[in-house]
Amino acid sequence: MEEFEPRIIAFLCHWCTYTGADLAGTTRQQYPPNIRIIHMMCSGAVDTIYILKALIDGADGVLIGGCHPGDCHYQTGNYKARRRVGILKEIFHQVGFTEDRIWLRWISASEGKLFADTVTQMVEELKKMGPNPMKKLWLA
Amino acid sequence: MKKIGVFICHCGINIAGTVDVKAVSRETGEMEDVVHSEDYIYMCSDPGQLLIHNAIREKGLDGVVVACCSPTMHEATFRKAVESEGLNPYVCEIANIREQCSWVHQGDKERATSKAGEIIRSVLEKLRQNEALETLTMPLTKRALVIGGGIAGITASIDLADSGYEVILVERQPSIGGRLDQLSLTFPHLDDARCILGPKKAEIANNPKIRVMPYCEVEEVKGFIGNFDVRIRRKPTYVDWDKCTACGVCLEKCPVESLSDFERGLTTRKAIYTGALSENSGKPVIDPIHCRHLVDGTCTICQEVCPEGAIRYDQGEELLEERVGAIVVATGYDLFPMEKIGEYGYGRIPDVIDGLAFERMLSPSGPTGGEIRRPSDGRIPREVVFIQCVASRDPERYMPYCSRVCCMYTAKQAKLLKQKIPNSQPYIFFMDVRTDSKGYEEFLQGAIEEEELIYLRGRVARVFQEGDKVRVWGEDTLTNRKVELDADMVVLATAVVPSEGIKDIAARLRATADKHGFLTEAHIKLYPVESPTKGIFLAGCGQGPKDITDTVAQASATASKIQSLFSQDALLQDPLVAFVDPEICSGCGICVQVCPYEAREMDEYRGISKVHEALCQGCGACIAACPNNACELRNSKAVQVFGMMETFAEGAEGSLADG
Ligand SMILES: Cc1cc2nc3c(=O)[nH]c(=O)nc-3n(C[C@H](O)[C@H](O)[C@H](O)COP(=O)(O)OP(=O)(O)OC[C@H]3O[C@@H](n4cnc5c(N)ncnc54)[C@H](O)[C@@H]3O)c2cc1C
Ligand code: SF4
Ligand code: SF4
Ligand code: FES
Numbered sequence: 001m002e003e004f005e006p007r008i009i010a011f012l013c014h015w016c017t018y019t020g021a022d023l024a025g026t027t028r029q030q031y032p033p034n035i036r037i038i039h040m041m042c043s044g045a046v047d048t049i050y051i052l053k054a055l056i057d058g059a060d061g062v063l064i065g066g067c068h069p070g071d072c073h074y075q076t077g078n079y080k081a082r083r084r085v086g087i088l089k090e091i092f093h094q095v096g097f098t099e100d101r102i103w104l105r106w107i108s109a110s111e112g113k114l115f116a117d118t119v120t121q122m123v124e125e126l127k128k129m130g131p132n133p134m135k136k137l138w139l140a
Numbered sequence: 141m142k143k144i145g146v147f148i149c150h151c152g153i154n155i156a157g158t159v160d161v162k163a164v165s166r167e168t169g170e171m172e173d174v175v176h177s178e179d180y181i182y183m184c185s186d187p188g189q190l191l192i193h194n195a196i197r198e199k200g201l202d203g204v205v206v207a208c209c210s211p212t213m214h215e216a217t218f219r220k221a222v223e224s225e226g227l228n229p230y231v232c233e234i235a236n237i238r239e240q241c242s243w244v245h246q247g248d249k250e251r252a253t254s255k256a257g258e259i260i261r262s263v264l265e266k267l268r269q270n271e272a273l274e275t276l277t278m279p280l281t282k283r284a285l286v287i288g289g290g291i292a293g294i295t296a297s298i299d300l301a302d303s304g305y306e307v308i309l310v311e312r313q314p315s316i317g318g319r320l321d322q323l324s325l326t327f328p329h330l331d332d333a334r335c336i337l338g339p340k341k342a343e344i345a346n347n348p349k350i351r352v353m354p355y356c357e358v359e360e361v362k363g364f365i366g367n368f369d370v371r372i373r374r375k376p377t378y379v380d381w382d383k384c385t386a387c388g389v390c391l392e393k394c395p396v397e398s399l400s401d402f403e404r405g406l407t408t409r410k411a412i413y414t415g416a417l418s419e420n421s422g423k424p425v426i427d428p429i430h431c432r433h434l435v436d437g438t439c440t441i442c443q444e445v446c447p448e449g450a451i452r453y454d455q456g457e458e459l460l461e462e463r464v465g466a467i468v469v470a471t472g473y474d475l476f477p478m479e480k481i482g483e484y485g486y487g488r489i490p491d492v493i494d495g496l497a498f499e500r501m502l503s504p505s506g507p508t509g510g511e512i513r514r515p516s517d518g519r520i521p522r523e524v525v526f527i528q529c530v531a532s533r534d535p536e537r538y539m540p541y542c543s544r545v546c547c548m549y550t551a552k553q554a555k556l557l558k559q560k561i562p563n564s565q566p567y568i569f570f571m572d573v574r575t576d577s578k579g580y581e582e583f584l585q586g587a588i589e590e591e592e593l594i595y596l597r598g599r600v601a602r603v604f605q606e607g608d609k610v611r612v613w614g615e616d617t618l619t620n621r622k623v624e625l626d627a628d629m630v631v632l633a634t635a636v637v638p639s640e641g642i643k644d645i646a647a648r649l650r651a652t653a654d655k656h657g658f659l660t661e662a663h664i665k666l667y668p669v670e671s672p673t674k675g676i677f678l679a680g681c682g683q684g685p686k687d688i689t690d691t692v693a694q695a696s697a698t699a700s701k702i703q704s705l706f707s708q709d710a711l712l713q714d715p716l717v718a719f720v721d722p723e724i725c726s727g728c729g730i731c732v733q734v735c736p737y738e739a740r741e742m743d744e745y746r747g748i749s750k751v752h753e754a755l756c757q758g759c760g761a762c763i764a765a766c767p768n769n770a771c772e773l774r775n776s777k778a779v780q781v782f783g784m785m786e787t788f789a790e791g792a793e794g795s796l797a798d799g
Contacts, residue, residue, distance in 0.1 A: 009788055022210045025239030033251040036258065036788040037240055038781060039211075041716075045760025045773070050781055057789035073663065074759035075672060075736045084764070116244065 006060035006126035008035040008119070011046045015073040016108050017065025023112030031119040034126075035063070042066070043104075044077025048088050051102060060132040061101045061122055065115070068106040078106065100125065101132060141203040141231070141268050145176035145195045146260060149183035149208035151238055156181075158242040160253045164207070167257045171264060175199050184214050189221045196225040203267050207235035207260050228272030230715075230775060235263040258791045265783030270775045273715035278754050280366040281465040282706040285310065287358055287645065290318020291688060292680025292695040293470035294340050299699030301349035305706055308462055309344070310353045310372055315415025315422040316341065318472050319681075322402065324502035324510075326688060327552040328579040334505070336688070354415070355425055359459070361648050364754050365675025366465050366711045374458040378426035378434070379412070383450035386414075386423050390442035390451070398430045400507075404497035406515060407507035412442050426453075466675050466702045467649065469659055470695065471642055473681035476531040476539065476635035484530065484603045484632055490516040491610050492603060492630045495549055502556050512560055514629050517608070521564065521628030524557055525612045526550045527600050528570045531635040539635045539656065544685040546633035547574045551587045553631065558591035567594045567625060569614055577689065596623055603630055636685035650738045651676045658684050669698040673738050674755050677701055716774050717756035718763060722748050725770035731762035 012018040018039055024031070040046055043066025054062045064085060066078040081104060089099035103122055107115050146168045150156035161179040169177035176195045180188050183206055195201055204227070206218045211234040219229035237256040245252035284300050286293045289311030297307045309316065323333035344350050353372060360371040394410035402415070411430040414422040432439035433453050443451040475494055478486035486492045491514050493501075504510035514521050528546050531538035547570070554566035573595070575581040587593055600614040609626040616623050638657035646653040651671040652660045659678050662670040669678050679695040680686070686694070705711075718731075718739070725748040731740040732749060739755035740762055742748070749771070760773050769778060 007788065007791070009785060019212065022212065022236075022239040025210075025241075025243035028243055028246070030247060031244055033241070033245040033248055033255045036255070036262070036791070037236075038262075038784050040760065041773070041776070042759045042761065045764050045776075047764040047778070049769075049778070050785070053782060054785050054789075057785055059785075059789060070664075073666070074757060074761065075663070077759055077761055080734065080761055080764070 004127060004131060006034055006123055006129075006131070007058065008061045008063055008122060008126070009054040009059040010035055010037045010063040010065060011040045011043070011050060012037055012063075012065040013043045013067060013073075013077070014039060014041050016067035016071065017043075017105070017115065019109035020065070020107045020111050020115045023109065024116045025112075027112050029113055029116035031116040032123045034123045035119050042072065042074050042077035043081035044072070044074065044079075046081055046084070048084055051085075051088060055101065055132060055134045056138045058132070058135045060129070061103065061126045063118070063122060064102070064104045065107050066104070068108055071108065097134065098129065100129065141270075142173055143175045143199060143201050144173050144203040144205065144264060144267065145192070145199065145201040146171075146174055146178075146205045146207065146264070147183055147188075147192060147195075148177070148179040148237075148260075149188070149206065150179060150181045151209060151242075152181065155208070155238050155242045155256075158246050158249055158252045159237060159256045160249065163253055164257050164260065168260050168264075171261060173203075173268070174264070176201060183208050184217055189217075192218065192221050193225055196222070196227060202227070202231065203270070204232040205235055205260060205263050205267060206232070207237045207256065207263075209238040210234075210236045210240070228274075230270055230273045231267070233263050233267045233270070235260045254791070258787060262784040262787040265787050266775075266780045269777060269780045269783065273774060276711075276713040276715050276717075276753050278366050278711040278713065280706070280708065280711045281463050282306075283308070283462075283464050284466045284468060284702055284706075285358075285368070285370055285462065285464040286468040286470060288318065288470035288472055288639075288680070288682065289313070289316030289352070289354070290470060290472040290680055290691075291320045291337065291340070292472065292682075292691045293318070293468065294337075294344060295692050295695035296468045296470060296679050296699045296702075297350050298340065298343055298347065299696055300702060301347045303699075303703050305349065305703070307350045308353060308372075308464065309350055310356045310358055312355065312357050313415050314355050314377070314413075314425045316344065316352060316354065317415065319496070320688065321415075322404075322496055322503070323499045324504075324506075325552070325556060327548045328577075328583040330552070333503075358645065358648060361467070361650075363463075364752060365705075366754065368464050368467060368675065370462050370464060370467075372460045372462060374460065375425075376428075376455040376457050377423070378428075378431070378452055378455050379424055380450045380452050380455075381423045383448045384423045384446075385448055387447065389445050389447065391424060393441050393445045395439065395441060396430050396432055398427070403500050403507050404494065406493075406497055406500055426451075466677060466705055468677045468679055468695075468698055468702070469645065469649065469651065469671070469682055470679040471639045471645060471682040473636045473685065474639050476637050478530075478632060478634055481531055481538070481634075483601070484527065484630070485605065485610070486632060489603065489605050489610055489630075490514075491521075491628065492632065495546065495553070495631060495633050498553050498631045499549075502553065502560075510560075512557060519628070520561060522561070523625065523627045524554075524564060524566050525600075525610075525625055525627040525630045526554055526566060526568045526633065527630065528568065528633045530632045532633075533571060539637065541656070541685070542574065543633075543636040544574070545636065545687050547572075548580055548583070548687065550631075550633050551584045551593070554593045555587040555591050558593070565594065566591070567596060567627075569596050569598060569600050571597070571599070577687065598623070636681060638682055642682060649673065649676050658682065669694060669701055672736055675705075711754065713754055714758065715753075716758045716776070717753050718751045718758065718760070718771050718773055720749055720751060720771045722746065724768050725749055726768050728767065730765050730767060731771060734761045734765040736761065
C-alpha cells in the first residue's frame, strides 16, 4: 500500500502568513505538496464553520496562519482567532476528537522558512495520526 | 458565469519547469463553464496580455482566471487588462501556482502538477460566485479640523494650510501655544521656546486659510471620513473680542486674584486674564468661578475701566456647526497630579515643585523674571534635588510607561540651574538615564562634565520639611548607601499623562484610547498617525509622551496623510467590504462590538445591523463573529470559501482512492 498522504487546508491571512508563504516560494524553500491554501484577509475572519467543514469534507489537518500577536493588520483579528480556535479545540477535546489536527500558527511575512518548516512538520505529524476519521463518522 | 477563460503562465521555467502546464491546460479545458484554456510563456508580457484581450473579444468571456505568480504581483495588471475589454475587474481572479506551488515543490513534478490543477479549479469555484463590483466613491470635504493648539496642532495646521486646504484650529485655552509656551530653553540646543513658537504663532495669525478658534471645545462629532459634522462650543469669554484691543487695563485693575494655572501656581492671576498671562498679550477672558460680578454681582471694575467698552457680563456661549473631511487630535498632555503622590510632599511643602513650574522659573517671561527663587521665601536655592521617574515606570502604583522627556529636561534644568547659580549643586535621583535621540547623549555627558551634576541611582523614599530645608531620604544603589540630603528645593519630574478630558474627546470622535487615555494608532508600525477610526489622525503627546522634535515630525506626517487624502477628487474605497442580509440578521449587535473600525451600526428603525462602507476595511471579523451568518464579505462569501474547500476535498477523495 502506498504511504498515506495527508491533506491540509490552510487559511492564511493576507498581510502576514499568505505573504510568508509567498516568500517561501521566492526563496525556494521546499515543503511537501500536501497543503492547499485559501486566502483570507485576516485570521480573525476564519469562521469556526470553515475549520469544521474542512475536516468533515475530508481534510486531515487545518492550518490557520496569522500575524504575530500585536502585529495583526486589523489590530486584534489574531486574538479573535486565538480565542475561537481555543474554544474549538476544547470542544474537540471534550467530544473525544484529537484537537491536534488544528494548527494555529503566527508566521510573519518575513518568515518564509518558518512557513515551509511548519508545513513539513505538520505533514509528518499528520502522517503519524493517520487519516482523519471525521468524514466517515459524519457520513455514517 | 458561463464563459470562463483560463490562462496558464509558464513564467519561463519558473512554473513550467515543475508543473506540466500543457497537461494542466488540457485538464482545465475540460472543466465546467471553461470555454477557453491556454498556456503561454509569459502571461504578464504584452503578447501574453494580448491573448486575454483576444479571447475576451472572440469568445465573449465573462470571467478570467490567470494561473501565474502571487496575486500580490500581477492581480492589478490582469484586472486592468480585463477592464480595458469592458469587463468588470472583479471577474478576474489569480491562481497562485508559482510562489505557492511550482517554487516550493520542485522535487515532485507529478504532485505539483495535480496541485496546480486543483488550485485553478478552486479559484474557478470562487470566481463563479463573484459579483461585478464598482469602486465606492464618496464625497469629500477638503477642510480639516485640528483639536489642540500646541506645537503639534500648530504644525499640522500650517502644513495643511500651506498646501491650500482650509483648517479650523480649536483650542480650549484663551490662546494657542500649549505647553511649549510654558517652557524656558529647550533641549538639545537650548533654543528659547519663544523663538520656536513665536514665528509659528505669527504664521498662523497671517495665514488666511487657518481659522483659529480659541476658548472653544468640540461638543459633538457626527458622520464619517470625508464628511464629519462637528459642533463647536465657544465658551463665553465675557469680553467682546471684536472691540478689545488687548490693552491690558482690565488685568491691572481687577481686584480678584487666584493661583495661575499657567504659572503652575507660582503666582496669581486676576479673574480676568489672558492665555499666556505673563506676556499680557492676547485678548482676555473672565474666569466665572472667581469673577465677583459673575459670582454675586458685587464688582464692575473691568467694565468701568475698559476704554473700549468691551466687557460683556451677559455673554452666552455660542454653538457653531462645521463640516470637515478629516480631524487631527493634538490635545497634548498634562503632568500627573502630584497631589495623588503622598511621599514627595508636593502641595504640602512649598519648595517641592514639578518640572513645569521649574520651567516657569527658568523662563525670562516667568513670574520671577527668569531668576530661580524658592517659592516659600524667595531665597536663591543652593542645593536642589531633582527626582526623575516620579509616577512613571511604576506599574504597581502609578504609570507603567516611560514619559520619555524627563531624563532630558532634568539634565537641561540642572544645567541651567548651575549656569544661573554657579555655586549651586544639583543632585539627580534616577532609575536609568535614557537619551535615545540625536544629540541627546552628547548633551547629557556635556552637562555632567561641565556643570558637575551629581547623579544618584535610586528611588527616593521620603521628602519632608525640616526647618526651612527639605529633607530628602533616598538611596544610591550603585554604592549601596543611604543618602540624606538637606535641600533648598526639590523638582519632581512627574509622569506625562494625556490632557484632561481626553477620554471624552475620544468617545466623541469614536476614536480609541489605551487604558491611560493615550490615543491609539490604527497600527503602531504601518499606520502610526492614523486612528483606527478613519479620518481621525493623531499628532503630539495625546498619542504618547514625546519631545518637540518627535511631536513636530508626527504632526507633519499627519498633515501629509491628510494632504494625500484631500488630493483625491472623491473618496475612493475598495469595494471588498462587508454587507448584511437583512432577512437573516437578528439584530444581536455582536458585529457592532467586534468591528475595530466602528463600521457596523444598528439601524434603530429596522432593528438590524448595517455596514458603513466608507469605514469598513474588509477584515472579516464581523463575518466570523456573526452567529447567524447574516453578514458576508463581498467576493469572499462563505459559499465561495466552501466551494474552494470542496474542490480541495474532492482532490482528497482522488488521492485516497489512488492510495
Ligand atoms: C517640564 C518639561 C520640560 C520640557 N522640555 C522640553 C525640551 O526642552 N525640549 C523638548 O523637545 N521637549 C520638551 N518637553 C516636551 C514638550 O513639552 C512636548 O513635546 C510638546 O509640548 C508637546 O506638544 P503638543 O502639541 O503635543 O502638546 P501640548 O503642548 O500639551 O498642546 C496641547 C494643546 O491642546 C489643547 N487641548 C487639550 N485638550 C483640548 C480639547 N479637548 N479641546 C481643545 N484643545 C485642547 C491644550 O490646551 C494645549 O494647548 C518638556 C516637557 C516638560 C513636561
Ligand atoms: S452579528 Fe450578524 S445577526 Fe448579529 S447584528 Fe450583526 S449581522 Fe446581524
Ligand atoms: S469586515 Fe471588519 S471592518 Fe468591515 S464591518 Fe466587518 S469587522 Fe468592521
Ligand atoms: S491581518 Fe494577519 S492576523 Fe489579522
